[in-house]
Amino acid sequence: MSDPMLRLSGVYTDIAQYHILQGVNFDVPRGQVTMLLGRNGVGKTTSLRTIMGHWRARAGQILLDGQDIAALPTPAIARLGVGYVPENMGIFSDLTVEENMILAASSGPLDRTRLDWLFSVFPPLQTFWKGHAGNLSGGQKQMLSIARAMVEERRLYLIDEPTKGLAPAIVSTMAGALRQLKDQGASILLVEQNFSVARALGDSAVVMDDGRVVWTGAMAELAGDAALQERLMGLSMEAGH
Amino acid sequence: MTAAPDHTPTMSRAGLAERLGPYIPVLLIPAIMAFGLIFIPSMSSWLTLTVSGLAMGMMIFIMASGMTLVFGLMDVINFGHGVFISVGAFVGISILLVLGHMTEAPSLALNLAAILAAVLAAMAATGVLGWAFERVIVKPVYGAHLKQILVTMGGLIVVEQLIIVLWGPEEIYILRPEALRGAITFAGAAMEKYRLLAVGIGAVLFLVMRYTLRRTKIGLIVRAGVENGEMVEALGYRLRLVFVGVFIAGSALAGLGGVMWGLYQEVITAHMGQQIMILIFIVVIIGGLGSVEGCFIGALLVGLLQNYIAFLEPKLALISNIGLMVAILMWRPQGMIPVVKAK
Numbered sequence: 001m002s003d004p005m006l007r008l009s010g011v012y013t014d015i016a017q018y019h020i021l022q023g024v025n026f027d028v029p030r031g032q033v034t035m036l037l038g039r040n041g042v043g044k045t046t047s048l049r050t051i052m053g054h055w056r057a058r059a060g061q062i063l064l065d066g067q068d069i070a071a072l073p074t075p076a077i078a079r080l081g082v083g084y085v086p087e088n089m090g091i092f093s094d095l096t097v098e099e100n101m102i103l104a105a106s107s108g109p110l111d112r113t114r115l116d117w118l119f120s121v122f123p124p125l126q127t128f129w130k131g132h133a134g135n136l137s138g139g140q141k142q143m144l145s146i147a148r149a150m151v152e153e154r155r156l157y158l159i160d161e162p163t164k165g166l167a168p169a170i171v172s173t174m175a176g177a178l179r180q181l182k183d184q185g186a187s188i189l190l191v192e193q194n195f196s197v198a199r200a201l202g203d204s205a206v207v208m209d210d211g212r213v214v215w216t217g218a219m220a221e222l223a224g225d226a227a228l229q230e231r232l233m234g235l236s237m238e239a240g241h
Numbered sequence: 242m243t244a245a246p247d248h249t250p251t252m253s254r255a256g257l258a259e260r261l262g263p264y265i266p267v268l269l270i271p272a273i274m275a276f277g278l279i280f281i282p283s284m285s286s287w288l289t290l291t292v293s294g295l296a297m298g299m300m301i302f303i304m305a306s307g308m309t310l311v312f313g314l315m316d317v318i319n320f321g322h323g324v325f326i327s328v329g330a331f332v333g334i335s336i337l338l339v340l341g342h343m344t345e346a347p348s349l350a351l352n353l354a355a356i357l358a359a360v361l362a363a364m365a366a367t368g369v370l371g372w373a374f375e376r377v378i379v380k381p382v383y384g385a386h387l388k389q390i391l392v393t394m395g396g397l398i399v400v401e402q403l404i405i406v407l408w409g410p411e412e413i414y415i416l417r418p419e420a421l422r423g424a425i426t427f428a429g430a431a432m433e434k435y436r437l438l439a440v441g442i443g444a445v446l447f448l449v450m451r452y453t454l455r456r457t458k459i460g461l462i463v464r465a466g467v468e469n470g471e472m473v474e475a476l477g478y479r480l481r482l483v484f485v486g487v488f489i490a491g492s493a494l495a496g497l498g499g500v501m502w503g504l505y506q507e508v509i510t511a512h513m514g515q516q517i518m519i520l521i522f523i524v525v526i527i528g529g530l531g532s533v534e535g536c537f538i539g540a541l542l543v544g545l546l547q548n549y550i551a552f553l554e555p556k557l558a559l560i561s562n563i564g565l566m567v568a569i570l571m572w573r574p575q576g577m578i579p580v581v582k583a584k
Contacts, residue, residue: 052475078477090472092465094580103461106477148476 003066005030005156005187006051011060011070013043013050020046022211023060028156031185033178035192035202035219039233043211044191045087048158051189052084053077065155078106083149087160087191091141093134097125100133104148111152118147121177139170146177157181157188163197175200199223207232266538266577273542277549288430290548296436298544299443300505302537304498305521305528306450307491313467313531313580315484317379318386321393322495322521323514324400325367329496330503330513331408333363334415344418352418356500363500364493370400371492375485397515404511412510415503439501446494447537454533463487467531467580520547523562527569529576538577539569 004027013021021043028034036044049055051062053074062070069077078084092100101110119126122143128136133144142162149157162178163171175197182188182201192198198205202219215222215232222228274291281287308322336359337344343355378396382388416422417435424431454460462483466473470480495514502517503509524543528535543562551558569577 054471054475073479074471074474075477075479078475084475086472086475090469090475092468092472094464094468095461099461099465102458103465103473103478104476 002030004028004063005065006189007061007063008047008051009061009063011047011050011062012058013046013055014058015046015055020211021050021057024208024211024213026206026213026216028187028189029204030187032203033182033188033190033201035190035198035205036208037192037198037205037222037233038208038214042208044208045160046211047208048084048086048160048189048191051077051158052082081153081155083152083154083157085145085149085157085159085162087164089141089145091133091136091144093132095133096130097133097136097144098129100144100148101125101151104151107152114151114153118150121180122147122173139166139173142166142170142174143177146174150177150181153186155187157186157190159188160191161193162190163192163194171197195223263578266535269577270538270541270545273545273549277545280553281549285428285430286552288428289432290552291545292430292432292436292440294545294548295541296433296439296443296505296544297548298541299439299447300498300501301517301520301524301544302443302540303446303501304495304517305524305536305540306446306533307487307494308521309525309528309531309533309536310463310467310487311484311491312525314463314470314480314487315383316386317383318389319379319393320390320518321374321378321397321400322491323516323518324397325371325492325495326499326502326514326517327401327404327509327511328370328514329363329367329499330509331404331413331499331511332366332496333359333500334413334503334509335408336362337415337418344416347419349420352420355418356504360497360500363496367496367499368489368493371489371495372485374492375488379488401511401515408511410511412508414508417504417507421504435504439505442501446497447533450533459483459486520562523566527566527576529573529579531580532576532578535576535578 006028008024008026011021011024012019024043024047026034026036036047038044046055050057051069053069053072053076057070060070061068064077064080064082067080069080072080084090092103095103101115105111124136124140125143125147128140133141136144146159146162149159159178162174166174171194178188178190178201190198190201192201199219205215205217205219205222206213207215207222209232215228222232277290278284278287281290304326308319311317311319311322337355340355340358343351346352374396378392379389382392421435421438424433425437426432452460454464462473462478462480466478466480466483474480499514502513506513520543524536524539527542528537528539542565546561546565547558550561573579
């Protein structure tokens, strides 16, 4: 088995006096979608922010393709090919959709072919290309947020709750986009509360509780075991959907 | 699962009030001019005061624009910004005194060349000083507003004392270059040549800044950084470097403003920057912290109002701008063109 695209080993992160991550260990295999699951407040977003360098790990290793990135500043991590979609989407409201995308293409000008693909995945982005991102609806902003990460090929995508609070039709669009990304062989670490999306996309799953990883395994195994879901996350996929 | 929605999303059309909303701050400028036109009895006086107000506003904008970006980008409250104005004025005026043969010559080209040399020297000096100020004074106190106020005030006092050591404690009186003295008459109104030059320089600078911010990638990074610096870094841009660049540019602009303000007042002192800071703060606050357009509109409003009120009721001139600030903040508490900050 090849080395994983991302490996967290014994990662501890503190925020003020709170010990949020308490020795997190998991891998994100190459070319797979790894679901990061768990109840609210167990450290999923903190894990992504720590990988991205927004919060500094107090201890532990974060290996991206074998290189320890735990001490690198956020821009350097992004330049290594990590695309990040934060929970709050991080849209620049004062900029147009086009300007948001130009900024996201940090290694050069926009690639027309890739842009056409993104327009086919997220048609509203083409419709509102010259409009201010702040005027988009919640779903359209989320499309822009994901499209920004996808505007260039990345080694790893970190995506935090892309379907949160969205209408079913938009959830379907998001899932379709992520499916296409997966089919291209992308390595994705995805935090997702929508279990039907998680089940459809995930190859493997990492379940967190209280700042620690409490279970790792195949997504299919978790999806097929209601008792395990109940024990790990307090609800089953069947109950949820 | 489908890859795309089968509906065609549309944006709902905003009402008239909503569509006019963004332009209201701009419309305040002709509104204040109209106020002056109504209350000032003579058309020629109004025209003279309007040009004077616009010139003053342009100079305040030049001095304030860097400060608003510095605050917007990194939440840094730089109470020492005024010292760049003073240093710029002293360096620039010193150059003009050295180039006395050019400033005394009755040639507009030679006069402008001398001013250009003075401005470039002032901008270079304040740019370097800004870089040192950021590295030594501001960098250790990122994220701590109270400390920022204290150390930047301390930095201002130290540099002001250095000015006194280098140039002496006395005020330095200067004469404007020969071709820029006096006024031209238009429609019966006397308009000082230097003020017309200041309006021109201010307008060009605003257009250049606007172009840079709207049409270049570095401008996009700055605008995005004002709104959500963390996300800009997550896209791979080193915001700290951008910030240092903006700090240097803002300091250099303050230096330019200092030369222009010195020539406008025809006297310079070590404390001149500190004295103008109250107007700069008003402009930055009413414009919306981090907004260059807001800063521009705010500066013109302050300049115009101060000149009109000083003519109509001189005793009220000092408080007129405070009144303007209170009125605008009651209307828009985040300033006229607020910059949306990410939570």
